[in-house]
Amino acid sequence: MLPWTTYEAMHDAALNQPEPFWLEAAQRITWKQAPMTACRTRADGWHDWFPDATLNTCHNAVDRHVENGRGEQAALIWHSCATKERQVVTYRELQGRVAGFAGGLRSLGVGKGDRVLIAMPTMIETAIAMLACARIGAVHVVVFAGYAGPELARRIDDVAPKVIIMASCSFQGQTPIPSAPALNDALALAAYRPQACVIVQRAACQTSFMPLRDHDFHTLEQSAPAEPVTLRSEDPLYILHTSGTTGHPKGIVRDNGGHAVALALSMDLIYGCKPGDTFFTTSDLGWVVGHSYGVYAPLISGCTSVIVEGGASASAIRALCHEHDVKCLFTTPTQMRLMRQESRNLSGAILPTPARIFVAGEYADPTLLEWARSYFCKPVVNHWWQTETGWSITAHFFGLPERDPVPLMNDIGRPAPGFRPEIVPSIPGEQCGEIVLSLPLPPGCLAGVWKDGAIRVPAAYLDETNRYYRTFDEGMIEASRAVHMLGRSDDVIKVAGRRISGVQIEKIIAAHPAVHACAVVASPDELRGQRPVAYVVPNSGVKVIPSSEEMIGRVNQALGRWIGLKEVHFVRHLPTTVSGKITRKRLLVS
Ligand code: AMP
Numbered sequence: 001m002l003p004w005t006t007y008e009a010m011h012d013a014a015l016n017q018p019e020p021f022w023l024e025a026a027q028r029i030t031w032k033q034a035p036m037t038a039c040r041t042r043a044d045g046w047h048d049w050f051p052d053a054t055l056n057t058c059h060n061a062v063d064r065h066v067e068n069g070r071g072e073q074a075a076l077i078w079h080s081c082a083t084k085e086r087q088v089v090t091y092r093e094l095q096g097r098v099a100g101f102a103g104g105l106r107s108l109g110v111g112k113g114d115r116v117l118i119a120m121p122t123m124i125e126t127a128i129a130m131l132a133c134a135r136i137g138a139v140h141v142v143v144f145a146g147y148a149g150p151e152l153a154r155r156i157d158d159v160a161p162k163v164i165i166m167a168s169c170s171f172q173g174q175t176p177i178p179s180a181p182a183l184n185d186a187l188a189l190a191a192y193r194p195q196a197c198v199i200v201q202r203a204a205c206q207t208s209f210m211p212l213r214d215h216d217f218h219t220l221e222q223s224a225p226a227e228p229v230t231l232r233s234e235d236p237l238y239i240l241h242t243s244g245t246t247g248h249p250k251g252i253v254r255d256n257g258g259h260a261v262a263l264a265l266s267m268d269l270i271y272g273c274k275p276g277d278t279f280f281t282t283s284d285l286g287w288v289v290g291h292s293y294g295v296y297a298p299l300i301s302g303c304t305s306v307i308v309e310g311g312a313s314a315s316a317i318r319a320l321c322h323e324h325d326v327k328c329l330f331t332t333p334t335q336m337r338l339m340r341q342e343s344r345n346l347s348g349a350i351l352p353t354p355a356r357i358f359v360a361g362e363y364a365d366p367t368l369l370e371w372a373r374s375y376f377c378k379p380v381v382n383h384w385w386q387t388e389t390g391w392s393i394t395a396h397f398f399g400l401p402e403r404d405p406v407p408l409m410n411d412i413g414r415p416a417p418g419f420r421p422e423i424v425p426s427i428p429g430e431q432c433g434e435i436v437l438s439l440p441l442p443p444g445c446l447a448g449v450w451k452d453g454a455i456r457v458p459a460a461y462l463d464e465t466n467r468y469y470r471t472f473d474e475g476m477i478e479a480s481r482a483v484h485m486l487g488r489s490d491d492v493i494k495v496a497g498r499r500i501s502g503v504q505i506e507k508i509i510a511a512h513p514a515v516h517a518c519a520v521v522a523s524p525d526e527l528r529g530q531r532p533v534a535y536v537v538p539n540s541g542v543k544v545i546p547s548s549e550e551m552i553g554r555v556n557q558a559l560g561r562w563i564g565l566k567e568v569h570f571v572r573h574l575p576t577t578v579s580g581k582i583t584r585k586r587l588l589v590s
Contacts, residue, residue: 002268006402007414010269011481014417014442021417022049022443026257028264029300030064031055032230035257039440045466046448046457047440048234049258056228057237057256058135061299062098063228065091065275073276074304077324078124081310082171083204087124094128097221102132104220108196110162112137112229115239117161117194119152119179121145121170122285122309125200125217127295129165130285134237134256137229138162141239141251144286144578145170146177149185156190158251159239159450165198165217169205171310176205233257239450240288242387250458251450252387259390262444263297266391270383270416271328271358272398275302280321280354281330282312287579288387289360293330297391314339321354329354333364334580337517340371341540353378356398360385362581363487363503365510384412384485386471388446388461393419393437393471394483411482412475418442422468423477426499432476434489436468474501491584493520495564496528502584505532505565508558509551514542519574521587525564533567535587537574545570 003024004010014021022038035053042048062075071092078087089097110116116138120126126142133140141159143152145167156164166183169176183197199207200217209216237256241249267273279298283289285307298305306324308316317339321329336359353376359369360383372380383395394413415421419442425433448455461469474486486492486501493500502520509518518536525531534555538545548568555565575586 002399002401004400007397007400007481010397010400011415011417015420018418022261025265025417025443026050026053026261028268029055029257029260030060031257035233041440044457048447049255049443050233050261053233053257054230055233055257055260056135056231057260057296057300058098058102058131059228060260061131061134061296062091062095065299065302066095068302070275070302071095073302075299076124076127077278077304077306078122079306079308079312079316079320080123080171081308081312081316082174082176083202083309089124094131096225097128098131098135099225099227100221100223101128101217102135102226103223104198104215105132105138105163106136106226107220107223108163108198108215110136110138112231113236114138114163115159115161116140116163116165117156117159118142118165119145119147119183120165120167120200120285122290122294122307123167123200125167126285127307128221129198129217130238130291130295131299132226135228136226137231137235139236139239141241142286142291143241144284145179146172146578147182149182149189152182152186153189154249155241155251156186156194157192158241160192160453161194163196163198164194165200167200168202168207171204173310176202178205178207180207231256234447236447236455238291240291240387252390253447253450253455254390254444255447258443258445258447259296260300262391262442263292264300265417266395266444267297267301267303269397269399270392270395272356273298273301273303273327276304277327278304278306278324279328279330280306280317280324280326282308282317282332282335283330283361284579288385288390289330292390311335311338314342318353326354328356328358330358330360332361332580333359333368334362334517334576334582336364336368336372340368340375341516343375344539344541356381358383360392361579363485363506365507367507367511382412384473384483389419389441390444390446392416393421411478412485413483414481415483416442421471421477421483423475424463424468430499432474432486432499432501435471435473435475435477435483436463437471438468439466441469488584491521493522493532494530495525495532495562498562500532500559500563502532504559505534505555505563508555509534509536509568512546512551512554514538514544514546516540517574517582519582519584519587520565521584523567528564531564531566533569533587534565535569535571535574537571 035050
């Protein structure tokens, strides 16, 4: 039972009495040596969480649940949308497989602090590899399975992994894409040489092993089991490269102790999940949501985690929710748009849906959230995240006894414990501006960025006073502490000196029933500096595509003619990052 009755009491306690707040939160974790201190300032001005404590994250995610009688409960349920395979792994089975594979990694010479690069699609073996690294204190670096040689080589050179783990293929839709060409290209391009590669052979596309270099994943799983090692709270658990939404990909480093505490608290407080509940994230394990809510948070909390390989259709998502009695579904606006599209062609009864649905990752227009709420008849909650923070900066809190106010269509919730957002207006007196977070950031956020074997916090993350972390997101904060998001600060368009976020224009266009998705970017304008240009993807199957004039008319009516929208392009797709977010920068008109 959480000790606070209201949101304000909880949030104020975390900001005003951080030591007792976080030491209490830390009781959700099984420590080797329990913390006496919550936060300590590092020599470089950044912060370490639980600096006097030791633990093992894998023990918290796996072994302790077997010890506490959850051995026969499903830990991971995997469904491949590509091959239609399914696998259910209990906590006891997971313990055996992780301990064995950890022993196998050891036999390849991997030890504490060594990096292991995992370039795998979402599979049970991906989670096993991550947890096995955590067990022996190695630092996992999961990268997108679909990267071509040069992208993979960049990451190999960045982290210098002792071992690379891959599957023999990943899938694009139902088509197997062999991994060997990208791996061989990457190894030819990279300056650094890993000692070994481990391969998961998949039936759809077997690869021939290179003698001395390659090892079979499932054979290594049969190795003598390795026990969890004791790690300091601030020892690195993993490095995860940002998707590029927040600039050039950076290797974000996450610690062990702060990460475990933040995720365990979030399962209680934000998602309202208890041990034994089922959590389903549609995110690839290679992204931060997949790390945090596909693997670590549900497992640390003794829940069952449903993970999927490939893009699940709306009907597949609903069937999985029904079959596994999912309590929380965590998905993205893009996935939600596809569900909306598919729902138009579905007939028959809607299967029961999860108790609550969460979206994050990119702007979700209010029309979409409204559709989801009425379609599923359940709360649909938007919350705000970055790879850097590892969990949500703002959210709604299903674990509090007081009913959190019904989420508004536009807000992204109120700050999670320990986050204190403030607005830096670019024009004095304006309510909107860049959202900055006052330091220290709460546990679970980045310990730093990996660069040349060291962990540093780049100056670009800090404001000039070194007291705030810069999110590079724009928004505003209400008196109720609810935060509204206007998009990335570099997506703001300046028309004749007046600022308008592309997202504000997108919101109007997206409300048109024939629109599937849209993006608005700035184009240079000789007279007024910049003007907006809209790219619109119509719904599939619409009989009459609306005219540009109709879209321009809507925007002018809602926001005023000063916006100067004159160009609306109807397109079939919008460019996205590999994680599926719209990349407005790639639409920029020069
Ligand atoms: P990434 O680190 O790749 O996960 O991207 C983080 C960025 O995604 C944030 O800085 C935001 O720009 C965007 N983002 C995340 N969640 C939301 C949300 N709920 N609404 C709007 N944008 C979001």
